[in-house]
Amino acid sequence: MTTVTIGLNAVIVAVTEEIPRILTVRSRSTEAGASEDALPFGPLDPEADRTLDRGLRRWVEEQTGLSLGYVEQLYTFGDRDRDPRARQRGLRVVSVAYLALVREVSVGLEARWRDWYEFFPWEDWRAGRPEVIDRAIAPALEAWIAAAPDAHTRQERRERTDIAFGLGGASWDGERVLERYELLYEASLVPEAWRDRAERQPGEESLASPLPGRPMAFDHRRILATALGRLRGKIKYRPVVFELLPPVFTLLQLQRVVEALAGVRLHKQNFRRLVENAGLVEGTGRQDVQTGGRPAELFVFRREVLRERPAPGVGLPHVRR
Amino acid sequence: MTTVTIGLNAVIVAVTEEIPRILTVRSRSTEAGASEDALPFGPLDPEADRTLDRGLRRWVEEQTGLSLGYVEQLYTFGDRDRDPRARQRGLRVVSVAYLALVREVSVGLEARWRDWYEFFPWEDWRAGRPEVIDRAIAPALEAWIAAAPDAHTRQERRERTDIAFGLGGASWDGERVLERYELLYEASLVPEAWRDRAERQPGEESLASPLPGRPMAFDHRRILATALGRLRGKIKYRPVVFELLPPVFTLLQLQRVVEALAGVRLHKQNFRRLVENAGLVEGTGRQDVQTGGRPAELFVFRREVLRERPAPGVGLPHVRR
DNA sequence: ACCCGATATGCTCAACATGAGCATAGCAGG
DNA sequence: CCTGCTATGCTCATGTTGAGCATATCGGGT
Numbered sequence: 001m002t003t004v005t006i007g008l009n010a011v012i013v014a015v016t017e018e019i020p021r022i023l024t025v026r027s028r029s030t031e032a033g034a035s036e037d038a039l040p041f042g043p044l045d046p047e048a049d050r051t052l053d054r055g056l057r058r059w060v061e062e063q064t065g066l067s068l069g070y071v072e073q074l075y076t077f078g079d080r081d082r083d084p085r086a087r088q089r090g091l092r093v094v095s096v097a098y099l100a101l102v103r104e105v106s107v108g109l110e111a112r113w114r115d116w117y118e119f120f121p122w123e124d125w126r127a128g129r130p131e132v133i134d135r136a137i138a139p140a141l142e143a144w145i146a147a148a149p150d151a152h153t154r155q156e157r158r159e160r161t162d163i164a165f166g167l168g169g170a171s172w173d174g175e176r177v178l179e180r181y182e183l184l185y186e187a188s189l190v191p192e193a194w195r196d197r198a199e200r201q202p203g204e205e206s207l208a209s210p211l212p213g214r215p216m217a218f219d220h221r222r223i224l225a226t227a228l229g230r231l232r233g234k235i236k237y238r239p240v241v242f243e244l245l246p247p248v249f250t251l252l253q254l255q256r257v258v259e260a261l262a263g264v265r266l267h268k269q270n271f272r273r274l275v276e277n278a279g280l281v282e283g284t285g286r287q288d289v290q291t292g293g294r295p296a297e298l299f300v301f302r303r304e305v306l307r308e309r310p311a312p313g314v315g316l317p318h319v320r321r
Numbered sequence: 322m323t324t325v326t327i328g329l330n331a332v333i334v335a336v337t338e339e340i341p342r343i344l345t346v347r348s349r350s351t352e353a354g355a356s357e358d359a360l361p362f363g364p365l366d367p368e369a370d371r372t373l374d375r376g377l378r379r380w381v382e383e384q385t386g387l388s389l390g391y392v393e394q395l396y397t398f399g400d401r402d403r404d405p406r407a408r409q410r411g412l413r414v415v416s417v418a419y420l421a422l423v424r425e426v427s428v429g430l431e432a433r434w435r436d437w438y439e440f441f442p443w444e445d446w447r448a449g450r451p452e453v454i455d456r457a458i459a460p461a462l463e464a465w466i467a468a469a470p471d472a473h474t475r476q477e478r479r480e481r482t483d484i485a486f487g488l489g490g491a492s493w494d495g496e497r498v499l500e501r502y503e504l505l506y507e508a509s510l511v512p513e514a515w516r517d518r519a520e521r522q523p524g525e526e527s528l529a530s531p532l533p534g535r536p537m538a539f540d541h542r543r544i545l546a547t548a549l550g551r552l553r554g555k556i557k558y559r560p561v562v563f564e565l566l567p568p569v570f571t572l573l574q575l576q577r578v579v580e581a582l583a584g585v586r587l588h589k590q591n592f593r594r595l596v597e598n599a600g601l602v603e604g605t606g607r608q609d610v611q612t613g614g615r616p617a618e619l620f621v622f623r624r625e626v627l628r629e630r631p632a633p634g635v636g637l638p639h640v641r642r
Numbered sequence: 643a644c645c646c647g648a649t650a651t652g653c654t655c656a657a658c659a660t661g662a663g664c665a666t667a668g669c670a671g672g
Numbered sequence: 673c674c675t676g677c678t679a680t681g682c683t684c685a686t687g688t689t690g691a692g693c694a695t696a697t698c699g700g701g702t
Binding site for chain 3: 617
């Protein structure tokens with residue numbers, strides 16, 4: 001007899017000092033008791049929690065003290081083998097993942113903030129194309145393609161690889177975060193792939209040296225990849241960035257947050273022009289306290305933009321260089 | 322003791338004769354046994370179904386004979402009161418809704434295809450602004466705004482109404498389908514609002530004449546609204562329309578399908594220009610069998626576009642007139 | 643044979659948006 | 673009063689988009 005439980009996962013995002021951070025907890029997920037990073041998660045109380053997101057807010061508050069503002073449902077993960085130990089206990093855990101954006105970085109006890117690019121080093125292009133791609137990822141994927149059992153599979157692996165990582169003349173699409181992670185998982189280039197296999201049929205050992213990038217418990221890195229991709233898409237057509245900023249900010253601050261999320265550098269003047277004539281912000285007349293050069297004007301988010309434009313967002317004024 | 326069950330809902334979409342259709346089944350959802358339209362749904366078998374979407378495909382095939390191709394997870398609905406009768410039996414049903422796009426219109430026995438604009442008459446702007454908006458919706462919402470208990474609520478209702486329905490100078494955003502439905506629900510302008518309330522506290526009777534637009538069982542119209550909004554957004558940046566078209570088509574056929582989904586008329590020449598230099602399609606040299614005028618060239622979807630552009634889709638060349 | 647009604651397709655043009663980069667402004671600190 | 677720094681203004685070539693005119697090519701009638 002298999003019992004179903006609803007788990008609720010939260011990807012809680014904040015951006016400070018130009019670093020996008022997510023809230024993680026420690027989890028003893030392997031038999032051996034090794035400790036891994038995990039996303040905060042808790043069960044739905046089917047009697048008490050009127051809605052899923054209320055359940056989420058309830059225990060996030062209980063556990064971390066954080067009171068969530070902007071919350072958005074991300075995706076529901078229900079693969080039978082996503083938690084092998086639960087399965088052995090006759091339990092099927094279906095997890096509904098949420099994305100939450102917060103401003104403050106007040107930390108709980110169990111929790112800690114981590115740079116999300118620690119988990120996905122290949123996603124940060126702000127300092128140029130990450131060298132890990134050409135140094136480690138591309139060759140490893142090349143080997144995986146070559147190891148395909150037949151020509152058709154090889155062809156398919158080639159196409160997926162090229163599209164996901166912008167190889168072979170294809171262009172890099174910042175939103176395909178999940179596609180990239182899943183490809184690496186399938187090619188057994190992330191530790192989770194070995195771990196999951198070992199849990200299903202003990203005895204197999206990890207061979208290849210895994211890629212840089214911190215693993216997570218369960219399928220949490222997959223959830224995180226989903227969140228990152230979704231957020232990168234969303235800032236382009238909904239003014240969600242402002243959930244991550246203080247109510248009053250300079251245009252450079254805004255730009256840095258967008259860059260942190262998108263993982264690319266933007267052309268400053270064009271960025272200004274864009275957000276200004278999109279009507280997304282409104283000058284306050286006040287100026288910023290010094291940051292090194294000429295004082296910057298302080299801006300606020302202009303709520304009226306919601307009435308005016310159908311899809312107001314920060315449509316990235318394209319990569320610099 | 323409350324038991325949790327996972328339900329799987331399918332919004333199965335096809336477009337024929339310029340009408341977007343969804344597959345519905347009949348459901349006896351009310352106590353009295355009145356029959357309403359419902360979306361096809363079935364339970365997840367927590368032991369047998371390895372993944373959620375496999376479960377979905379399994380029973381859709383069993384029940385309707387349809388073998389689904391393109392399937393995408395939509396949203397997970399978990400409100401405690403979404404199925405009051407289940408709740409009385411100590412059951413909490415969390416439903417994971419999926420969007421499926423199909424070409425053929427082979428019908429099952431229990432199932433039938435329905436024009437989705439029957440459920441949302443205000444969403445079809447192809448013949449101009451639907452008169453139901455100004456004739457019925459706007460006045461009713463106006464009354465609802467006026468009936469707000471305090472100035473703050475009134476202000477908030479006003480803003481939501483204006484943004485959702487493009488009133489008071491705001492612009493219409495085709496993607497806000499769910500926002501509009503939820504607003505109407507909250508303002509008790511759809512039959513479901515009365516039905517749900519009556520099921521919670523019997524005795525109350527429906528007063529106002531409801532708006533045009535066919536109701537559905539449970540919260541299925543909400544699910545449908547989610548699907549429509551999502552699909553309208555998605556065609557703009559992913560080449561999903563082609564899942565609804567035969568492998569070979571004319572540009573006008575393509576345009577009609579996009580128009581059916583988006584609910585607006587497009588400028589023909591600009592639409593052609595757009596899809597052609599976006600590299601989305603490729604001429605075959607062959608021509609269409611007559612449809613009344615000069616023969617049209619037949620096109621096919623150009624898969625290579627996936628490598629070339631980051632977000633290939635049919636970015637609507639804007640409304641005609 | 644020629645005209646009409648329908649579509650299909652080509653092309654033009656003005657308005658606007660975008661990618662790049664030069665130039666100037668206004669602060670702090672030696 | 674330089675120098676280093678960031679903020680802001682502006683220009684300019686190029687692309688993209690909204691509109692609409694013009695022509696092509698079919699079937700069917702007269």
